[in-house]
Amino acid sequence: MEIEFVNAKTKKIAENFRKARKLYGKEKAEKIILRINELKAANTLKDIKNLPQARLHPLKINRRGQFSIDTIRQYRIIIKPTGNYDINNLKTIKKIKILDLNLDTH
Numbered sequence: 001m002e003i004e005f006v007n008a009k010t011k012k013i014a015e016n017f018r019k020a021r022k023l024y025g026k027e028k029a030e031k032i033i034l035r036i037n038e039l040k041a042a043n044t045l046k047d048i049k050n051l052p053q054a055r056l057h058p059l060k061i062n063r064r065g066q067f068s069i070d071t072i073r074q075y076r077i078i079i080k081p082t083g084n085y086d087i088n089n090l091k092t093i094k095k096i097k098i099l100d101l102n103l104d105t106h
Helices: 008-015 017-024 026-041 045-049
Strands: 002-005 067-070 075-081 095-104
Touching: 002 008, 002 026, 008 017, 008 026, 008 095, 017 026, 017 095, 026 045, 026 075, 026 095
Parallel strands: 002 095
Antiparallel strands: 067 075, 075 095
């Protein structure tokens, strides 16, 4: 899957374990890097949906059109599909933008 980032800082954190660990701690950094690697290896968002541990799910209200992927406990990576896609068919989502690496949902 093709991945974009909301900004250069988010990209650096997502692609560098040392930077992620410094900001979020070892456990959270490991999960962030793992999820980013899973996203890179996937062909479509449907592949991520098939990973139960990622717990991909659509968001609602002010985040409609975005998805959440679990890292640890209440922390999530927030993504938004980009390009040509059908929001109701995950097989059509081949390009995403990562909006947040550490959203605390509680």
